[in-house]
Amino acid sequence: MPQITYVRTDGTSDTVEVPVGTSVMRGAVREGVAGIVAECGGAGMCGTCHIFLPEEQRLARGIAPIHPLEDEVLETTSCPRRENSRLGCQLAVTERCDGLAVDLPEHQVLP
Amino acid sequence: MAGSPIVVVGAGQGGMQAAASLRDAGFDGPVTLVGAEPQPPYDRPPLSKQYLNGEVDAAALALRTPAFYQNQDIDLRVDTRVAGIDRANAAVVLDSGARLPYERLILATGSIPRRLPVPGADHPGVLVLRTLAQARVLRDRLAAPRRVVVIGAGFTGLEVAAAARSAGHEVTVIEALDRVLARAVSVPVSEHVTRLHRGRGVDIRFGRQVEAIEGEADGPLRAVRLAGGESVPADLVVVGIGVVPDTALAAEAGLAVANGVVVDAYLRTSDPAIHAIGDCALFPSPFADDPLRLESVQNAVDQAKCAAEFIAKDGLAARPYSAVPWFWTDQYSDKLQIAGITTGHDRTELAGDPEQGRFSVHCFRGERLVGVESINRPAEHIKARRQLAAAGTLAGAV
Numbered sequence: 001m002p003q004i005t006y007v008r009t010d011g012t013s014d015t016v017e018v019p020v021g022t023s024v025m026r027g028a029v030r031e032g033v034a035g036i037v038a039e040c041g042g043a044g045m046c047g048t049c050h051i052f053l054p055e056e057q058r059l060a061r062g063i064a065p066i067h068p069l070e071d072e073v074l075e076t077t078s079c080p081r082r083e084n085s086r087l088g089c090q091l092a093v094t095e096r097c098d099g100l101a102v103d104l105p106e107h108q109v110l111p
Numbered sequence: 112m113a114g115s116p117i118v119v120v121g122a123g124q125g126g127m128q129a130a131a132s133l134r135d136a137g138f139d140g141p142v143t144l145v146g147a148e149p150q151p152p153y154d155r156p157p158l159s160k161q162y163l164n165g166e167v168d169a170a171a172l173a174l175r176t177p178a179f180y181q182n183q184d185i186d187l188r189v190d191t192r193v194a195g196i197d198r199a200n201a202a203v204v205l206d207s208g209a210r211l212p213y214e215r216l217i218l219a220t221g222s223i224p225r226r227l228p229v230p231g232a233d234h235p236g237v238l239v240l241r242t243l244a245q246a247r248v249l250r251d252r253l254a255a256p257r258r259v260v261v262i263g264a265g266f267t268g269l270e271v272a273a274a275a276r277s278a279g280h281e282v283t284v285i286e287a288l289d290r291v292l293a294r295a296v297s298v299p300v301s302e303h304v305t306r307l308h309r310g311r312g313v314d315i316r317f318g319r320q321v322e323a324i325e326g327e328a329d330g331p332l333r334a335v336r337l338a339g340g341e342s343v344p345a346d347l348v349v350v351g352i353g354v355v356p357d358t359a360l361a362a363e364a365g366l367a368v369a370n371g372v373v374v375d376a377y378l379r380t381s382d383p384a385i386h387a388i389g390d391c392a393l394f395p396s397p398f399a400d401d402p403l404r405l406e407s408v409q410n411a412v413d414q415a416k417c418a419a420e421f422i423a424k425d426g427l428a429a430r431p432y433s434a435v436p437w438f439w440t441d442q443y444s445d446k447l448q449i450a451g452i453t454t455g456h457d458r459t460e461l462a463g464d465p466e467q468g469r470f471s472v473h474c475f476r477g478e479r480l481v482g483v484e485s486i487n488r489p490a491e492h493i494k495a496r497r498q499l500a501a502a503g504t505l506a507g508a509v
Contacts, residue, residue, distance in 0.1 A: 022171045032131070032179050041124075041154060041408050043439050045448055045489045069446065069489055076493040 002098035004028075006051075008035045009106045018093045024102060025049035025088030035104035042089040044070055049088035050077045052103040058086075061096045079105035115140050115214030117422060118203050120193050120360065122146025124155060125389030125411030126219035127174050130185045132416045136423035143186040143211055145203070148242060151177065151189055156408060158246040159270035160441050163253070164277060169243060196364040198382060215384055215422050218361055218372060219415070222354035222390035222406055227262060231324030236332035237348045240267055252347050253278060260284075260335045260345040262321055264291035266440045268351025269304065273443050275349075276313050283314040283343050285321060285335065297459050297472045300447065300484045307442050316343075324348055354406060356391040369393055371404040376431035378418045386422070388414035397433050397503045398481070399452045407438045435499045437492070448492040451482025451499045463488060471495075 001017040004027050014034075018027030028036040028049075037048035044067075053063070066074075070090050074081045088102070117133060119126045122144050130144045146152065153172040161167045180187045192206040196216065203211040224239040226232065238249050249271070253259075259275045261268045264286035276282045284291075290301040291308075308315055319337045324345075326332035334342045356371040367373040367381040371393030378386045378394060389411035396403045413434035421429045438449045445468065456474035463470030463486075471485040471492075480502065483495035 019171055021167055026171070030173060030176050030179065032175065032183070039409070039412070040439065041156060043156070043441070043446070045439055045446065045492060047493060069487060072488075072490045073493065076490050 002093055002095060002100070004093070004097060005101040006033050006035060007101055007103050009104065013101075018097070020093055020095060022093050023089050024051060024086075024091040024093060024097075024100075027093060028088065035108070036088060037108040038089060039109075040089075044073060044087055044090050047073045047077045047087065048108040050074070050079060050081070050105050050108060051086055051088045051091075052082060052084045052105070053086045053091070054084055057100060057102075061100055062094065063091055063097075066090075077105070078107050078110045116212055117142050117215045117217065118211045118213040119144045119217045119219060120203060121219035121221055121357075121389070121391075122148070122152045122187065122189065123219060123221050123389065123411065124152065124174065124408050125221070125415045126217070127152035128412045128415035129217050129219060129388060129419050130187075131175070131179075131183065132419035133423055134183045134185070136420050138419070138423040140214075141186065142184070143188065144180075145188045145191050145193060145205070145211070147190070147192050148244070149190045150243060151175070151180070151187060153243060155241075158243060159240055159267050160274065162243075162246055163250055163271065163274040165250070169247070172243065193360060196360055196385075198364055198385075201384065213384070215386070217415075217418055217422075218380070218385060218387040218391060219389050219411070220357040220360060220387075220391045222356050224350065225353045225355055227321065227324075227350045227352060229321055229323050231326065232350070234324055234326050234332060234348075236326055236346065237324055237350060239350050240271060241354070249349065253280065256280060257346040258283075258344050260343050260348045262335070262348060262350045263352040264288075264293075264315065265351050265353060266292065266295070268349065269308065269442060270440060271349050271351060272308060272313055273311075273441075276308070276311050277443065282312075283316065283345075284308070285319050285337065285343065286315065286317050287320055289317045291315065294454065296447070296449065296484050297453060297456065297474055299459065299461060299465060299470070299472050300486065303465055303468070303470075303486055304442055304445075304447065307445055311443060354390070356393075356404060358391060361385075361387065361391070369402075371402075373402070377421050377426070377429055378414055378432055379421075386418040388418050394432060396436070396452075398436060398499070400455075403436070403452065405436055405438075407436065409434070409437050433503055435496050435503060437496055446485075446487055446489065448485045448489065449482060450485075450492055450495040451480070453482035453484060456481055462491070 005015040007013040016031040040046035361372040372387035453474040460473040
């Protein structure tokens with residue numbers, strides 16, 4: 001099973017096994033990884049599974065580019081989006097994701 | 112409250128969240144989560160969407176890993192039925208006769224599909240969709256070409272219709288009222304969703320009452336017969352005419368029950384040691400004049416968090432439940448999102464262009480914005496939720 005690492009802003013991280021066919025969001029939530037909220041459960045409509053994915057990682061892992069609706073949701077995240085912002089729920093996990101590391105924002109909902 | 116056991120009955124989205132949130136809120140006593148279904152808590156919305164169309168399998172639906180329950184010291188009992196609540200002795204009695212003593216009890220028993228009260232409705236070719244087991248049967252039946260008749264143009268019925276039509280089946284939707292999602296959304300959104308389905312070749316018939324379902328007793332289905340004599344040929348019927356709250360345990364235990372288990376602003380039932388959350392709870396809301404009962408992931412999750420915090424802190428500095436209700440459905444590749452409670456609005460304002468398939472309907476009652484329905488406008492939806500939350504807090508403070 002691919003292993004994915006979630007890195008928080010305080011430097012702590014969790015590395016968990018994520019089943020192929022699920023998402024980068026689901027992989028974190030099912031293990032109770034802190035730093036991903038996923039209020040909507042993966043519908044791509046709440047902006048609380050915000051992560052940062054370096055473009056070279058995206059290309060190396062064969063992860064799909066951003067969809068216009070995902071792009072729109074990222075305009076509403078509680079931590080301002082950056083160029084490499086994505087919604088974890090929209091990133092399908094494949095074998096190629098093994099070893100992937102993503103950065104988490106400071107918060108997912110307004111404090 | 113260390114050492115005081117908490118029992119959660121119902122291991123759906125709400126029950127699971129309640130158990131997890133008790134730990135998040137620092138509760139370190141025993142937590143037992145009891146579910147009747149055979150598998151650990153799973154994600155229900157995909158059952159009528161990605162699971163039905165084969166995009167995800169059952170294993171991918173688990174809300175948490177087995178290790179999560181172990182690490183959090185949550186005693187998860189699946190495949191376990193509850194026979195009753197012994198309030199005098201504060202214990203949940205299982206079907207096996209075993210007793211689970213509780214200091215606090217959380218009822219998260221969910222809801223049950225409403226049955227179609229016509230002859231033939233018990234034919235094995237007539238399905239409902241609520242559980243993974245039911246979804247599995249439906250998915251298997253859809254493996255071969257079918258003439259599918261969906262009874263009820265609500266969210267579940269339309270999602271099933273979309274999945275079946277996308278897989279190439281012949282699909283007819285029978286609706287008693289004069290538009291789709293009539294109890295849930297405004298007319299412009301109804302019209303958009305109807306256009307989507309008809310554009311894909313779904314035959315939607317409004318204002319029709321089902322009189323009987325016809326088929327061989329031990330053989331295939333034949334047709335759905337409508338009032339007035341019309342007959343729709345069918346190999347498979349899916350009934351989606353809503354759900355009723357599962358209040359049996361609460362009622363037998365003598366708790367106040369109406370259209371749901373009656374709870375106060377802190378989600379306590381008429382017995383303060385017992386909370387009720389999610390689909391089964393009838394609760395006061397700053398977003399509606401009358402008590403609400405909502406069937407949504409949002410409602411289950413937010414009420415679970417609220418009840419867990421109340422219990423973990425023993426009611427100290429408790430906050431009443433005041434989350435903004437929101438909901439979504441996928442219809443083909445369109446996303447419909449609802450913020451607030453739009454039923455009972457008396458005026459609407461349209462933003463965006465329905466012709467382009469991207470628009471929002473702002474629903475007002477008098478001067479007050481009560482909700483926003485959006486088609487493919489997620490940012491608008493999120494903005495509306497924030498706006499309603501701010502207004503709700505204001506209303507609560509006055």
